[in-house]
Amino acid sequence: METLPIQVTVNGRTYTAEVEPRLLLVHFLRDVLNLTGTHIGCDTTSCGACTVLWNGRPVKSCTVFAVQVDGGEILTVEGLERDGQLHPVQEGFWEEHGLQCGFCTPGMMMTAVALLNENPDPTEEEIRKAISGNLCRCTGYVNIVKAIQYAARKMREGATVHVGGA
Amino acid sequence: MIPGPFRYRRVRSVDEAVALLSQLGTDAKILSGGQSLIPMMKFRLAEPTYLLDINAIPGLDFIEERDGMLHLGALVRESTLERSSLVRQRYPILHDTAEVIADPLVRNLATVGGNLAHGDPANDHPATMLALRAQVVARGPNGERIIPIDDFFVDTFVTALQPDELLTEIRIPAPPPRSGGAYLKFERKVGDYAIAAAAVFLALDEAGRITQAGIGLTNLAYKPLRALDAERALLGQQPSEELFRHAAELAAQATDPVSDLRGPADYKRAVARTMTLRALRRALERAQANA
Ligand SMILES: Cc1cc2nc3c(=O)[nH]c(=O)nc-3n(C[C@H](O)[C@H](O)[C@H](O)COP(=O)(O)OP(=O)(O)OC[C@H]3O[C@@H](n4cnc5c(N)ncnc54)[C@H](O)[C@@H]3O)c2cc1C
Ligand code: FES
Ligand code: FES
Numbered sequence: 001m002e003t004l005p006i007q008v009t010v011n012g013r014t015y016t017a018e019v020e021p022r023l024l025l026v027h028f029l030r031d032v033l034n035l036t037g038t039h040i041g042c043d044t045t046s047c048g049a050c051t052v053l054w055n056g057r058p059v060k061s062c063t064v065f066a067v068q069v070d071g072g073e074i075l076t077v078e079g080l081e082r083d084g085q086l087h088p089v090q091e092g093f094w095e096e097h098g099l100q101c102g103f104c105t106p107g108m109m110m111t112a113v114a115l116l117n118e119n120p121d122p123t124e125e126e127i128r129k130a131i132s133g134n135l136c137r138c139t140g141y142v143n144i145v146k147a148i149q150y151a152a153r154k155m156r157e158g159a160t161v162h163v164g165g166a
Numbered sequence: 167m168i169p170g171p172f173r174y175r176r177v178r179s180v181d182e183a184v185a186l187l188s189q190l191g192t193d194a195k196i197l198s199g200g201q202s203l204i205p206m207m208k209f210r211l212a213e214p215t216y217l218l219d220i221n222a223i224p225g226l227d228f229i230e231e232r233d234g235m236l237h238l239g240a241l242v243r244e245s246t247l248e249r250s251s252l253v254r255q256r257y258p259i260l261h262d263t264a265e266v267i268a269d270p271l272v273r274n275l276a277t278v279g280g281n282l283a284h285g286d287p288a289n290d291h292p293a294t295m296l297a298l299r300a301q302v303v304a305r306g307p308n309g310e311r312i313i314p315i316d317d318f319f320v321d322t323f324v325t326a327l328q329p330d331e332l333l334t335e336i337r338i339p340a341p342p343p344r345s346g347g348a349y350l351k352f353e354r355k356v357g358d359y360a361i362a363a364a365a366v367f368l369a370l371d372e373a374g375r376i377t378q379a380g381i382g383l384t385n386l387a388y389k390p391l392r393a394l395d396a397e398r399a400l401l402g403q404q405p406s407e408e409l410f411r412h413a414a415e416l417a418a419q420a421t422d423p424v425s426d427l428r429g430p431a432d433y434k435r436a437v438a439r440t441m442t443l444r445a446l447r448r449a450l451e452r453a454q455a456n457a
Pocket of ligand 2: 045060
């Protein structure tokens, strides 16, 4: 069976690996790199639990092959914290109780990070639109929206880490 | 779910893609956004032995207006189309369409070329392109050919593209004065395919009469539909609510939906009528604002 060499920067660290072309990005992250923060929910491109940033844009990692991201940059939830400091989006989910079971949370946060990098001051409607590909079965979304608003305020207020920008 | 094994090649030019397609025949498939193909491969509904990834081909993601046409490169992402100010101002019907395709995550990868090449009657761009009388540009071993959109959709998941052809570009006639279009989709939830959707494009003369009418319908037959009788009923007429109701009824009669999870056939036909009516009204508003 054919394998191909790939080189991918994940959360700032460069990895090389030999992979089968059919290996999905989410399996590469979870099973090869042991980065299990990225979840698999539906496995059918519907739920967004597997969302990661690929060159700054949020995508469903269950619907991308690892070979496609060769030469690219991936950011997962594990890459949000810097030097023991939570990312403002993580802090927002904590402060505003933006989760219950937490299954959707890593994907939800990655989408939020990408949104705030593009649009530092989103309206509630813009937030709701941006997260419309990330399903949550627990919260009813109200606190998720608040968490993202918290992060937006915090990031606008200043001196914030800017990770995952395009 | 793990797809079947395949070989992968990242192609760097249109010529390389076409050469490999000719060499590999029906074993090979183009990988564009992958947002239809990869799910199908995971379900093993598609088992290509070779994937040719076209994403690294430079210069296939243009959105530009020249020579009286809008030119869209095959690799334009839905998210790019959605954010384009040119599209928003001059082709709001395309903005309407991109905005309701799948969800924002899927739209970050999904391409306009893939949306047409997939030949799925549930996809949203086909109806819009039918209403706009688009042309599809394909490159094969013998060069380029232009396929009028009316000849492009052949059957469910079957288009006029040959196995050795690459869709490179979509061309849309620039809107004349006093014209406007709109796309209206009714869906169960964000990210779902349409229960029914309608694309309408209208152009008016100075006296306000309809000189051009295009109506495309989504997910209402085995392939994307153009509502020809409804278009004919509109031509040469002064727009009125009564005329629009009549045209919407004719459009609904042209449909042949199947009963499924999204509802019984009669219901879908009724939704098709309503979506067509609303799209007609909005297209007219835009055409009048564009005088
Ligand atoms: C959850 C979900 C919801 C969705 N909802 C919608 C929706 O509401 N409306 C909608 O319209 N779509 C929807 N889609 C489909 C999505 O828009 C797809 O991206 C699109 O149908 C295909 O585009 P792609 O670039 O991803 O193509 P791919 O998946 O890469 O390719 C699709 C097919 O087209 C062929 N192909 C692609 N590009 C070319 C080319 N340039 N030349 C020749 N052949 C080519 C491929 O070989 C393949 O057979 C949804 C998808 C998902 C996963
Ligand atoms: S696991 Fe990828 S979208 Fe649900
Ligand atoms: S917190 Fe449970 S799915 Fe969102």
